[in-house]
Amino acid sequence: MHTETVQSSLFARLVEIGRDSASVSSEPETLYDRHGVLVVRVGDVAxxxxxxxxxxxxxxxxxxxxxxxVPDVLVGPLGPPLDVDGRTVTVSPYGEPVDPRQDPPWEEGARLLAALHSTPVPVDAPSWGRPARVARRVSELGHGPAADVVRHAFATLPAWIRGEGAEPPGASECLIHGDWHLGQMVRGRDGRWRLIDIEDLGVGDPVWDLARPAALYSAGVLHPDDWGRFLGAYTEAGGPAVPAGGDPWTTLDVPARSLAIQIAATCVISAERGNRPLDGPEQAMIDACGRISRAGDVA
Known part of the structure; x- marks a missing residue:
């Protein structure tokens, strides 16, 4: 069966499930269709x-x-997962995503993360694990100068991040989102922002939830003012990921390097698959990997 036919069939099944779950009817709308994930809005559910x-x-x-x-912070499914032709499907309340044309809600995102990180860890909460995506992305790289730059930077990361050996003890254990970026925020009907996509939710070091914006800032992709807004709001809200009143980069350095490499690898893979050159922000991430390589190994 062709991919288009499979996707069309899956879309129809998701619409059917949505119509059975929604309290408000509307024309179905595809919200996301990338990386093997399909999200469809039907009325007031996704x-x-x-x-x-x-x-x-x-x-x-x-x-x-x-x-x-933690309903004030996270949007969870309305019920247990469903099995649809071997695919796991969940139904959640719909929320308006971040509008890229508007001023990004950096402060709101920071405050949500601080609240999540400060939540008492529930008994038997699962572990977040380790930042495995960076190694997975690097393993998918092809050949070429940009891919080599990313691989060289990856080799400077601590062994446990590269999938070799155990994570060192002593990291803070908080409830963390595990894959935070602005695309993981929606605004509910009550006007409040919340976090979505809980596949990585678990107990871990909260600094990893700050790693993506830190990586973009260090690469020159995220404006210093936006980084300042985000980090300032996080610390003002009592977020535990960085030392209060101290140098945040004592904890941010390794996670930021790791996410810079992960993002750069994703950029190279995307350009290769699209048979196109790297754009400006993508090249900035490759350049950041070059600086990471020149800085050498990190403990």
Whole structure:
């Protein structure tokens, strides 16, 4: 069966599920269709077909259980996952995503993360694990100068991030989102922002939730004013990921480098698959990897 036919069939099934779940009817709308994920809005619900290669067994059920305990911060599914032709599907309340044409809600995102990180960790909450995406992305790189720059930078990261050896003890253990960026925020009907996509929700070091904006800032892609707004709001809200009154880069350095490499690898892969040159921000991430390589290994 062709990919287009499979996707069309999946879309129809998600619409059917949405119509059974929604309290308000509307024309179905595709919200997201990338990286093996399909999200469809039907009225006041969003129906999501999750990535087929992600683990959605008992641990995912635990993440859902944890999410519903923090409803002021997280949007959890309205019920248990469904199996649709072998795909895991969840139904959640719909929320308006961040509008790229508007001023980004950096402060609101920072305050949500600070609140999540300060939430008492529920009993038997699952572990976030380790930042495995960076190694996975680097393993998918092809050949060429940009790919080589990214691989050289990756080699400077600590062994445990590269998938070799155990994570060192002593990291803070908080409830963390695990994959935070502005695309993980929606505004509900009550006008309040919340976090979505709980596949990585778990117990871990909260600094990893700050790593993506830190990486973009260090690469020159995120404006210093926006970084200042985000980090300032996080610390003012009592977020525990960085030392109060101290140098935030004592904890941010390794996560920021890791995410810079992950983002750069994703940029190279995307350009290769699209048979196109790197654009300006993408090249900035490759350049950041060059600086990481020149700085050498990090402990």
């Amino acid at each position: 129906v999501k077909a999750h990535q087929a290669d992600r683990e959605h067994g008992a641990v995912f059920l635990e993440r859902i259980r944890v999410a519903v305990t």
